[in-house]
Amino acid sequence: MSARLDVWLWLAHRASGALLAPLIVAHLVTIVIAVQGGLDAAEIVARTRGSVFWGGFYFLFVAAAALHAGLGVRSFVAEHARLSNGPATAIGVVLGLVLLVMGGRAVAGLVL
Amino acid sequence: MASGEVTARIWRGGTEGHFQEFRLGYRHDQTVLDLVTEVQRRHDPSLAYRFACRVGMCGSCAMTVSGRPRWTCRTLVADVVDKGAVTLAPLTNLPVIRDLVADMTPFFEKWRKAGGRFEAGETPAEAFSTITHDDPARRAVDAGIECINCGVCYAACDVVRMRDDYVGPAALNRAWTLVNDARDAGGPARLAQVAEGGCLACHTRQRCAQYCPKGLNPTEAIAGLKRRVTAAALKGEL
Amino acid sequence: MRGREDAGYWASLTQRVSGVLLALFLPAHFWVLGLAIESEARLDGFLRWTDSPLVKLAEAGLVVLLTLHLVGGLRLLMIEFLPWRDWQGRLIAAGGGLSLAVGLLFLVGAF
Numbered sequence: 001m002s003a004r005l006d007v008w009l010w011l012a013h014r015a016s017g018a019l020l021a022p023l024i025v026a027h028l029v030t031i032v033i034a035v036q037g038g039l040d041a042a043e044i045v046a047r048t049r050g051s052v053f054w055g056g057f058y059f060l061f062v063a064a065a066a067l068h069a070g071l072g073v074r075s076f077v078a079e080h081a082r083l084s085n086g087p088a089t090a091i092g093v094v095l096g097l098v099l100l101v102m103g104g105r106a107v108a109g110l111v112l
Numbered sequence: 113m114a115s116g117e118v119t120a121r122i123w124r125g126g127t128e129g130h131f132q133e134f135r136l137g138y139r140h141d142q143t144v145l146d147l148v149t150e151v152q153r154r155h156d157p158s159l160a161y162r163f164a165c166r167v168g169m170c171g172s173c174a175m176t177v178s179g180r181p182r183w184t185c186r187t188l189v190a191d192v193v194d195k196g197a198v199t200l201a202p203l204t205n206l207p208v209i210r211d212l213v214a215d216m217t218p219f220f221e222k223w224r225k226a227g228g229r230f231e232a233g234e235t236p237a238e239a240f241s242t243i244t245h246d247d248p249a250r251r252a253v254d255a256g257i258e259c260i261n262c263g264v265c266y267a268a269c270d271v272v273r274m275r276d277d278y279v280g281p282a283a284l285n286r287a288w289t290l291v292n293d294a295r296d297a298g299g300p301a302r303l304a305q306v307a308e309g310g311c312l313a314c315h316t317r318q319r320c321a322q323y324c325p326k327g328l329n330p331t332e333a334i335a336g337l338k339r340r341v342t343a344a345a346l347k348g349e350l
Numbered sequence: 351m352r353g354r355e356d357a358g359y360w361a362s363l364t365q366r367v368s369g370v371l372l373a374l375f376l377p378a379h380f381w382v383l384g385l386a387i388e389s390e391a392r393l394d395g396f397l398r399w400t401d402s403p404l405v406k407l408a409e410a411g412l413v414v415l416l417t418l419h420l421v422g423g424l425r426l427l428m429i430e431f432l433p434w435r436d437w438q439g440r441l442i443a444a445g446g447g448l449s450l451a452v453g454l455l456f457l458v459g460a461f
Contacts, residue, residue, distance in 0.1 A: 003307040007345040010312040010338075014430070017423045024420045028452060031413065036459045038401060041386060041393040062380075069373040075313075076370055079274040095373065102380035109387030270359070316429055318358035332434040339431060 009071060016068040023061045048110040055111035062103030070096025115140045118193050120147055122159065123201040126208045131199065132156075138189040145173050145184035148200065148212065160211040168325070171262030175212050176201040181267040183325045203267040205280075219263050219280070226283035227305040230290060233297030241294040249292040256289045256333050258326050265320035265330055277309035281320035281330035284311050288333035291340055300349040303341050307350065311337035361422055361442045368419040375412060406461065414453035421445035 034043065048054045074092030077083050083091075118138050121131040134151050145163055152159040163173040168186045175184050178192050178199045192198050206214040233239060243250050265281035266272055272280045287306045290296045311334045320330040344350050386393040399405065425441045 003304040004345060004350045006308050006312060007341055007350060011342055011345065014427060018427060021420060021424060024416060028413065028417065032452075032455055032459050035456065039397045041390040041397060044393075045386060045390055065376065069369075069376060072369045073373050076366060079271070082274070099373075099376055099380070102377055102384065105387070106380040106383035109384055270362075315362045316358065316426055317362045322358070329434070331429075335430050335434060 009074075012067060013071040013075075016064045016071070019064045020061070020068055023057070023064065026057070027061070045110060051111065055107065058107040058111070059104065062107055063100065066096045066099035066103060069099055114190055116193075117196065118147070118189060119197040120151060121197060121199040122148070122151065122212065123208075124159075124211055126210055129208075129211075131201075138193075140188075140190050142189050143185055144175075144177055144182070144187045144189055144192065144198065144200070147189055147198075148175075148184060160209070160213045162213050169260075171260035171325075174203055174262045174264050174267070174325075176204055176267065181264040181323055183262060183264070186325060203263055205267050205269065205272045206263065214263070214267075216263060219261070219266050219282070222279040223261070223283040223286060225305070226279040226287045226310060227290070227298060227302045228283060228286045230293070231296055231298040231302070236295070239295075239297075243294055247294075249294060252292040252336065253289045256285045256328055256330070259285055259328055260326070262325065264323050264325055268319040268323040270317055270319065271313055271315055275309070275313055278313045279306070279310050281314075281334065284314070284337060285328065285330040285333040288337055291337065300344050303337075303344045304350050306337055307341045307345075311341060314338070357442045361425070361445075364418055365422040365426070368415045368422070371415055372412075372419060403461075406457070410453045410457045413456045414449050417449035417452045418445065421448055 048058070070092040073095050074088050077091050078085065078088035081088075115138060118136055120134045120136055122134060123129055124132045134155055136147060136150060136155075138147060145166060148159070148161050149163075152161065161173075161175070163185065164170040166173075166185050168183060171183070173184045174181055176182075176199075177184060177187055178194060181203055182192075184200075189198065200212060202208050202212050202214040206216065206218060209215050259282055261282055263282070265285075269278075269281055271278050284306060287302065287310075290298055291302060296302070314331070314334045316331055316335070318331045321328070321332070324330065341350070382393070382396055385396055400409065421441075422445055425445060428441075
C-alpha cells in the first residue's frame with residue numbers, strides 16, 4: 001500500500017467526518033422534534049416525499065456515513081483483529097457498499 | 113516522605129518467566145533504581161537490568177514500574193509503593209532479553225524507518241540557513257529536541273501494541289524536529305516515510321505525552337506531521 | 351486505570367466502540383426505513399413496536415452513542431487540524447456531559 005493512498009484514505013475518513021458533523025446535528029434536532037407525540041410513518045413520509053431538500057440531505061448523509069463507517073471499520077479490524085491491510089480494506093469496502101445500497105434504497109423509498 | 117518495608121515483585125526470565133519477590137527496607141530518598149541495585153548486590157547477583165548515568169541524563173534505566181513506564185532513576189520508591197509492594201518489569205512493546213532488560217532494537221529500527229537521520233543535502237556548505245531565535249519552525253524543533261530515546265513513550269503507546277508497523281511516538285517526534293529544520297534536505301520523501309505506518313495511525317490517546325519523563329508532547333508533533341502529510345498529498349507532492 | 355490521567359484513553363476507546371456499534375446499527379436502521387417502500391403500513395407496524403419503553407431507552411442509548419461519536423470526532427479534528435491547545439484535552443468531559451444531555455432531551459421528548 002502506497003503512502004499516498006494511505007493519506008487519501010485517512011483524509012477521506014476525516015473529511016467525511018467533518019461533513020457528517022452538521023448533518024448529525026440536524027438529524028438529532030429532527031429526531032428530538034419528530035419523536036414528540038410518537039413516530040408514525042405518515043408523518044415521516046409527509047416530510048420527505050417529493051422534497052428535493054430532504055432527498056439531497058439524506059442521500060448525502062447516507063453516502064458520507066457509508067464512506068466514514070467503511071474507513072473506520074477498516075482500521076478497527078486492522079488493529080483489533082490484527083488483519084493486514086488487504087483483508088481489512090476488503091471488509092471496509094463491503095460494509096461501505098452494503099450501507100450505500102441499503103441506505104440509498106431507504107432514502108429512495110422515503111423521497112420518491 | 114515515609115521509609116519502610118517493601119515487597120519488590122521483579123520479573124525474572126525472558127518473554128516467558130515469573131515474578132520473584134524480594135522483601136527489602138527502603139529509605140525515603142531511595143529511587144527504584146537504587147532498589148534494583150540493592151537486590152542485585154545483596155540478594156541475587158544474577159538479576160539483569162540496565163542503567164548508565166543514574167541521574168536522568170541517559171535514558172537507559174526505563175522499566176515498567178507498577179504498570180506504567182518510568183525512569184527508575186527518577187522515581188522514588190516512596191512515591192510508587194502501593195499496599196507495601198512495587199512491581200518491576202521490563203518495558204512493554206519490546207522483546208525481553210532477560211529479567212528487566214528489554215531489547216531496544218525494534219525501537220531504533222523504527223526510528224531509522226521514520227527517517228530519523230538528518231539529511232544534509234548535496235552542498236550543505238553552500239546552502240547556509242539563517243535561523244532566528246523566534247522563528248516558529250525553530251520553536252517547533254525546540255519543543256521536541258530534548259528527546260533522549262528512553263523508549264517510555266514507545267512502551268506506553270497502545271497503537272504500538274496494536275500495530276506491528278507503527279513506528280511509535282519517539283520516532284515521529286524526531287521526524288517532526290527534522291521536518292521543521294530549515295537545514296534538512298529530506299523534503300517530501302521524509303513525509304512519505306512518516307505517513308505509512310506512521311503519524312496517520314496515531315489515535316491521540318496522549319499517553320506518550322502523559323508519561324514522557326522530559327515533559328515532551330509527541331502527540332502534538334504527530335498532529336503537526338498529520339497536517340504536513342495531508343498538505344503534501346493535496347499538493348501532489350507525495 | 352487512573353481516572354483523569356487516562357481521559358485520552360477513555361475518549362479513544364469510546365470513539366472506537368461507539369463508531370463500531372453505530373456502523374452495526376446502520377444496516378438495521380436502513381432496513382426499517384426501507385419498509386416504507388413496500389407500504390407505509392409496514393413501517394407503521396414496526397414503529398408501533400418502538401413505542402415500548404424499553405425500545406425507547408435503547409433508542410436514547412443510540413442517540414447518546416451518536417452524540418458521543420460526534421463530539422469525540424470534532425475534538426479529534428480540532429487536535430489534528432488546529433494548532434495545539436492544552437484545553438482541547440479538557441473537552442473530553444464536556445463532550446460526555448453534552449452527550450448525556452442530548453440523550454435525556456430525547457427521552458423527555460419520547461415519553
